[in-house]
Amino acid sequence: MSLVSGPGRAASSALPDEIQLAIEPHVKYIQSLDSRRNELEYWLTEHLRLSGLYWGLTALHLLGRPDALSRDETIEFILSCQNENGGFGAAPGHDAHLLSTLSAVQVLATVDALDELDERGKGDKEGGGKLAVGKYIANLQNRETGTFAGDEWGEEDTRFLYASLNALSLLLLLHLVNVNKAVDYVVSCANFDGGYGVSPGAESHSGQIFACLAALNIAGRIDLVNVDKLGRWLSERQVDGGGLNGRPEKLEDVCYSWWVASSLTMIGKLHWIDGGKLTEFILKCQDTKQGGIADRPGDMVDVFHTHFGIAGLSLLGYPGLEEVDAVYCMPKKVIERVLGPNK
Amino acid sequence: MASHGIPRPATTAHRTEQQLQEEQLQIQEYRDLEDLIRTKIAERQYTLEVLQLTSKLLKKNPEYYTIWNDRRRLLIYGLFSESSDSSSSSKEPSSSSPTVTTSTSSEGVSSSAVSTAENLTTTLHDPPSRNRGKSGTILDLIKGELEFLFPIMIKFPKCYWLWNYRLWILQQANERLDPDIARDLWNRELILVGKMLVKDSRNFHGWGYRRMVVTQLESQELHGKSMVESEFEYTTKVIHGLNGLSNFSAWHRRSKLIPTLLDQRGADDATRQQFLEDEFDLIISAMYTDSYPYAQSAWFYYQFLMTTVTDYVGHATITPNWTQEDRVVFVTRQLAVLGDMLDGAEDCKWVYDALIEYTLALCQMEEREPLPDEKTDCQSWLMELRKLDHLRSGRWDDLEISLEKR
Numbered sequence: 154m155s156l157v158s159g160p161g162r163a164a165s166s167a168l169p170d171e172i173q174l175a176i177e178p179h180v181k182y183i184q185s186l187d188s189r190r191n192e193l194e195y196w197l198t199e200h201l202r203l204s205g206l207y208w209g210l211t212a213l214h215l216l217g218r219p220d221a222l223s224r225d226e227t228i229e230f231i232l233s234c235q236n237e238n239g240g241f242g243a244a245p246g247h248d249a250h251l252l253s254t255l256s257a258v259q260v261l262a263t264v265d266a267l268d269e270l271d272e273r274g275k276g277d278k279e280g281g282g283k284l285a286v287g288k289y290i291a292n293l294q295n296r297e298t299g300t301f302a303g304d305e306w307g308e309e310d311t312r313f314l315y316a317s318l319n320a321l322s323l324l325l326l327l328h329l330v331n332v333n334k335a336v337d338y339v340v341s342c343a344n345f346d347g348g349y350g351v352s353p354g355a356e357s358h359s360g361q362i363f364a365c366l367a368a369l370n371i372a373g374r375i376d377l378v379n380v381d382k383l384g385r386w387l388s389e390r391q392v393d394g395g396g397l398n399g400r401p402e403k404l405e406d407v408c409y410s411w412w413v414a415s416s417l418t419m420i421g422k423l424h425w426i427d428g429g430k431l432t433e434f435i436l437k438c439q440d441t442k443q444g445g446i447a448d449r450p451g452d453m454v455d456v457f458h459t460h461f462g463i464a465g466l467s468l469l470g471y472p473g474l475e476e477v478d479a480v481y482c483m484p485k486k487v488i489e490r491v492l493g494p495n496k
Numbered sequence: 497m498a499s500h501g502i503p504r505p506a507t508t509a510h511r512t513e514q515q516l517q518e519e520q521l522q523i524q525e526y527r528d529l530e531d532l533i534r535t536k537i538a539e540r541q542y543t544l545e546v547l548q549l550t551s552k553l554l555k556k557n558p559e560y561y562t563i564w565n566d567r568r569r570l571l572i573y574g575l576f577s578e579s580s581d582s583s584s585s586s587k588e589p590s591s592s593s594p595t596v597t598t599s600t601s602s603e604g605v606s607s608s609a610v611s612t613a614e615n616l617t618t619t620l621h622d623p624p625s626r627n628r629g630k631s632g633t634i635l636d637l638i639k640g641e642l643e644f645l646f647p648i649m650i651k652f653p654k655c656y657w658l659w660n661y662r663l664w665i666l667q668q669a670n671e672r673l674d675p676d677i678a679r680d681l682w683n684r685e686l687i688l689v690g691k692m693l694v695k696d697s698r699n700f701h702g703w704g705y706r707r708m709v710v711t712q713l714e715s716q717e718l719h720g721k722s723m724v725e726s727e728f729e730y731t732t733k734v735i736h737g738l739n740g741l742s743n744f745s746a747w748h749r750r751s752k753l754i755p756t757l758l759d760q761r762g763a764d765d766a767t768r769q770q771f772l773e774d775e776f777d778l779i780i781s782a783m784y785t786d787s788y789p790y791a792q793s794a795w796f797y798y799q800f801l802m803t804t805v806t807d808y809v810g811h812a813t814i815t816p817n818w819t820q821e822d823r824v825v826f827v828t829r830q831l832a833v834l835g836d837m838l839d840g841a842e843d844c845k846w847v848y849d850a851l852i853e854y855t856l857a858l859c860q861m862e863e864r865e866p867l868p869d870e871k872t873d874c875q876s877w878l879m880e881l882r883k884l885d886h887l888r889s890g891r892w893d894d895l896e897i898s899l900e901k902r
């Protein structure tokens with residue numbers, strides 16, 4: 154049970170007069186991803202298999218088709234990716250990494266199977282189950298600075314800090330780490346433009362801004378954000394074509410529909426961009442025949458952009474989609490079930 | 497998986513039976529190689545031969561992070577510790593059995609790895625009293641790794657794992673080699689990342705990597721000293737280069753260097769004031785010469801400079817000893833400069849945006865409400881913003897409400 158895109162399939166390049174979300178083709182596209190073992194690309198992307206499953210599954214839930222993938226096979230696959238140290242690798246036999254560990258926790262939460270960790274996860278009776286996963290994550294915190302490494306080899310990045318707080322909060326194990334130190338670290342990454350980078354001194358980048366805002370949100374410290382400055386910087390990510398870019402004077406890209414729009418949502422400024430134009434841009438990036446969404450109109454589709462495109466549309470209130478949670482990038486319903494309605 | 501900028505073909509290319517078969521062969525070859533590496537790593541065969549196998553796979557797929565990790569294990573538990581100059585600092589994993597033996601079939605492999613490393617030694621001197629073992633010295637191995645990575649990085653400049661592994665290798669040099677030798681390696685990295693940034697002057701990884709290299713070269717561990725002056729110089733060069741005005745990465749870096757730069761120069765108040773004036777001259781003359789002031793990167797830098805004057809508490813500042821009056825005079829003067837800029841750039845929304853922002857900032861500094869004509873000005877600038885920028889009308893709505901409240 155695994156999902157990863159191969160190259161997108163071809164489609165007619167002409168767009169229909171009225172563009173709508175091609176729900177059925179997208180569902181079929183996501184379902185087809187695991188049956189592409191005769192393509193070299195399938196094997197070359199194995200290092201993203203678990204995240205691919207999170208992207209595909211979340212998109213399906215947002216599309217209102219939660220049963221389009223088998224729940225049992227999903228759980229089976231996730232558990233097969235767990236390493237002895239409690240963390241999850243991208244696929245069976247791959248080393249544990251924080252990013253795939255987050256995806257594993259998110260997928261299990263989405264299919265309401267976090268308890269499976271306690272029953273069948275790695276680790277002994279006292280230290281096993283959810284706690285084994287939590288301990289794996291907690292060990293990656295830099296106790297001096299508060300930030301997190303992605304794995305045992307030590308690369309640090311605010312994305313990892315977010316991934317840790319996200320996964321630990323879903324496991325109800327946030328107390329395993331020093332949240333205040335993590336918050337201090339995020340604050341030290343703030344720039345004069347109101348944005349955040351990978352580490353102190355690094356340039357603001359929409360992906361990092363999403364990670365930092367979401368981390369602050371989970372820690373209950375969104376009050377530390379310079380909302381006006383950041384809102385202005387983020388709103389300037391929208392370019393004439395309606396799409397959003399990640400940094401000043403770069404090309405627009407569907408994945409930033411998510412990172413920028415969710416960040417604006419978290420600071421209450423989503424109305425500072427043109428939602429209609431952004432919706433149009435995302436819809437233009439669809440392959441309406443074969444399903445899937447690309448980074449820009451006419452490009453090759455993949456499950457990553459499919460997921461972020463649909464999540465962006467959900468954030469913008471596109472009719473018929475399940476509501477997405479801006480902090481967790483998961484269906485709101487799921488977050489409410491795991492964390493309670495007032496998370 | 498997450499492809500960027502790859503065009504979708506207009507029609508499904510019909511693939512012949514032969515093409516399909518070829519793809520199956522490629523898959524088989526790839527998976528066989530993967531299996532072989534897994535088996536050898538599971539057996540802890542940390543040899544040059546296996547290192548070479550991982551090279552083959554990583555050239556095909558540099559995103560395969562587990563294989564990069566295998567490569568690290570190969571080095572720290574195998575090749576580093578059996579190299580001719582190994583020290584006792586290399587650790588064996590507690591559960592391992594010492595199975596590391598270089599088989600004869602790896603001879604060809606090892607000699608090629610050493611010879612690529614030797615190409616580099618012509619420009620970099622080896623430590624004098626070290627003999628070559630069958631795996632060469634640790635320095636040879638590290639240089640071999642750096643050489644191996646370079647062409648892959650040119651091909652995949654946005655692959656996280658490559659930058660990450662490169663840093664790790666260099667940190668191994670810090671831990672295992674004489675500081676002066678490690679320092680030479682980091683110095684070459686500065687040249688390399690300079691070249692990478694010439695190729696793509698906005699590469700996010702490149703700028704991040706540059707910061708880390710500089711941090712290393714400045715560190716006590718490597719007998720370094722501050723490079724703030726030369727790095728500041730570097731941003732000046734980039735900004736004056738091709739499309740430099742639009743290079744937000746360079747402006748950003750500059751903004752981070754300035755406070756330290758002035759501190760290290762021991763700048764007095766007059767020097768600091770002159771410095772601030774020069775930076776404003778730089779950005780404003782750039783806006784005038786470079787196809788009008790439409791580049792948003794330049795405006796964010798302008799915002800940074802203004803912030804050091806208007807909103808200096810808890811933020812970077814250039815002129816810390818300025819009185820409130822000094823600041824007010826300065827902001828008033830900038831508002832006049834902005835007003836002049838409108839002449840010939842009536843369609844530039846950034847000017848209107850800045851005029852409103854700093855008019856309101858001025859009121860805040862003087863702890864007063866806007867005067868009636870300031871308010872009228874702001875409202876007329878806001879009308880221009882509405883006309884010029886439809887995408888952000890929600891923002892202009894909020895601005896209008898906040899103006900009305902004053």
Ligand SMILES: [Zn+2]
Binds near residue numbers: 406409448458500
């Ligand atoms: Zn993208």
